[in-house]
Amino acid sequence: MSNFSSPGRTEPVSRAVQASGSAAKAPLAINFIVIGGGIVGLAAAIALVRAGHRVTVVEKGDGKTNTGPGGMRLPPNMTKVLFHWGLKDVLQDAALTSRLLLMANLHTGQILGPQVWNEELLKETRGKYMVMSHADLHKVLYDAASALHAEIRHNANVVDIEPDDGMVKLDSGEVLQADIIIGADGETGLCRRLVLGREECLQSSGLMFFDVQFPGGLTNIDLDSRVEGRLPEATSDNPVDVYVGNGCAATRYPINGGHNFALHYLFNGDFSSGGHYGDPPTATEDLRGLLPSEIDPNLGYYAHNATRATHIAIKAHEDLDNWVHNSGRLVVIGQAAHPLAAGSIQQAAMGVEDAAVLGKLYSHLSIPEQAQDFLYAFQDLRQQRCAEAADGDLSTLRYISADLGPDQEARDSNMLAKYREGRNVLEGDEDSGEVEQWSQVRSIYAYDCEDEADDWWVQWGLLRARANSDGADRSQPTFDAFDWTAATITSIDETTMS
Template identity: 45%
Template sequence: MSAESSSTPLQTVHPISFLIIGGGIAGLACALALRRVGHHALVLERHDMKSARGDSGIRLPPNLTKILFHWGLRSALKEKALISHTILFATYESGDYLGSQVWSQDVLKETRGVFMVLKHAELYDILYEAATRAGAQIRHNAEVVEIDASEREVTLASGETVSGDVLVGADGEYGPSRAVVIGKQVRGSPTGLAMYDTLVPGKYVPPHLFKLREQNGVYVAFGDGRAILAYPVGNKEEIAFQFYGPDDGGDGKFGDAPSMPVIDIASKVDPRLQPIVKNARKATRITIRDHNDLEDWVEDDGRLVLIGEAAHPFPPGTIQATAMAVEDGAVLAKLFSHLSEERQIESFLYAFQELRQPRTRSVRASEFGNAFFMAMPACEQSRQRDEGMRMLGEKGLNVLEGGDGEASGAWDEIRTVFGYDCEDEADDWWVQWGLLRERALGRQADGEEDEDGDPAAASSAFDFSAFTVQVSEIATEAVSEHDYDE
């Protein structure tokens, strides 16, 4: 199957209305995915459009870009995004070069996607235009202040009530949807790190980082309890700059107004980066908190399901945070493309939960590890990290592959994380379990008894609210040369 398709996906024969709480990337992607299969989608976003678009950079891994390509958005992305193949590693305090990681074309062909970097606002615009063109309704300045899951309705700050057949909570880790499912507001545990997010005019890139712009590369600097991520965006006219540093005990989240001068927080940085630090716009401070994995993403007494950061908060700025949110919307829509009767709704919601939880828990744990790997305090382990990379870099080898090439752990991660196709997994669930359940219910309706002579047993044996789905994260579908576009 090509990574981009203009064909119409399977359409539901029983359209229902989805009320999506939150109009960020997760909410827009979910609305687009649901409209693609024929359902109605209304998105409620509490911010105005300018605030919702955001003002930062974003990285798109292959498991995300393949979805957007499949949704027919390749051309729109190529107009705005830069394709990136290289990661450059250095030390934070001195700027000493440690080495690089260059993803080979053969590797990316197997994943059926590419690495891309662009502005958050640009991705927002692409999804907003596609979703509205597909027929989704999107309302800004529509803040949800109360959710009644049993009645499937929400109350806005204006006093207006809005209802739907299914409520989708895409309003992040601090939104009301997560609190309703948990039963209370939970803010997570401080990790000791915060991330500061900003953009820098490209003219302030120092000479030793010109290669960053030429190769659309991602620059990573490791420091003592600090780290930097930087990459070109906006047709290389700006640099997305993300600084990880000690948490000063404050609070902050995406959507907050920029408030922190970068020069006040990026202490002890490589002197050659001072032009960036001095000329960066004020940064938005985002607290990095750790949250326990939720047992349930579906509210017990109603049709409210969580997706994206509301279901599984990731460390800010990590590469898979956005990808997991878009995968959620894609899987939810794929499952509901098979909706033919009202009775299936709850089963599909629990199937979504069981499909997505193993995937997101594994990837989320890995992303937390990556964030603290970058900002590791000075110790023997951090010295070994830097020295090991430096030795591989001096040999001209990819520093994340341990010198073992395709046999390395990095290759395994690519196969399992970047090569994963969430829509294929949803299709597999339908073939292996969904159809089986429908056939069992069909036999019951026809009066057919189970092996013990109990006609009701066929139905009760397929209660998906208590069912565990085994998910394979290995992408096995091969692609031909013409399916890949650099």
């Protein structure tokens, strides 16, 4: 295991986040309750406390069982946010930086070609592509939120929420109250059902995902001289290997400082059952039963000798028209708002972006009337972006696991042809007008969610704030959904944050 998870790491995290404390503070501080203490819930706590607000995170788990040993890929649009929050050095201690995506055939192990992360484009994104364990990322965010004095409560199971009153009831009988409730409790959580107003109708996506951890170092794909000769120095240290197959696919990458690695297996089929992240990892027999008869020996060995495997049937979720409850005091974020497929690159990234946008918007809170405005601004800023990310990631999963046939043959032959030409396998072709390497980086990875929130404030929020300050009756709320006479808002100038 990596040394990062050992005791004594909180102090460097504390120094880092305090050094990044130059974030704008809201003139008016309010109370937030964040439901869910996973990656997204902790990110929301960090963003909102940085903006000057008081945050309580309630997590039904004990803080240990909800932090899995599986792997996570952190794309540049996610790491740039965490870097901005002062966590760059801590992340670089805990994670590995990868600059190489290596494609291979799942059945034969044949190399189909590399995709090298161009250094110039990575500089443009202001982030890095990193890989690490879920547990290590959770610890980074937990320590950062704690250092900023967010209140994090474990074993706090929410049994009821009354959004109109801003009330959250725990199974212990304790009732908590906040001005705004943030639902970060995932796609199966209470907050999503409240916003939807009913139980969700789920359908199978036709994909099954297995999250596997394997002890020991990687058995590397053998690189021939044509590949090695084109790789910048050190790119082969931490490759993300993607095996494309016929009706199946797999991904592997190092975690825990390279001492272990994560494996994701993907299968096509009509799967009606499957678990969720956090379920006991007891699905090794299910995984072995789905393996094709012809498979790269390494991948077969990992699956047959894995001691941990969690299987997740990737569901097709309903699109929520509204992420904001009709009370105007509850909003869902992350998987609770826009479920992305298990194993997708952007799943955690979209949730961290959500948190960052909320933090930016609420850094401008100066009068009560803005509180609901900011929730709907958040929704407007995020819905299309997250829908595009979800569609793109699902399309990628279907692409790498295409069934035997014309699409699969075209995929493999196109990659192999580019490889033989000395090109990156995901480059566009001249006749398609996509000759720039990693055109997707500029549209997805180079996106800056915090800049988008700042632009909204300059173009719309500031004008509305001025209009409110010129003509609003401060004694009454603008929105009927808010009873601000019962809220606990105080000026940040009059409050010392604990």
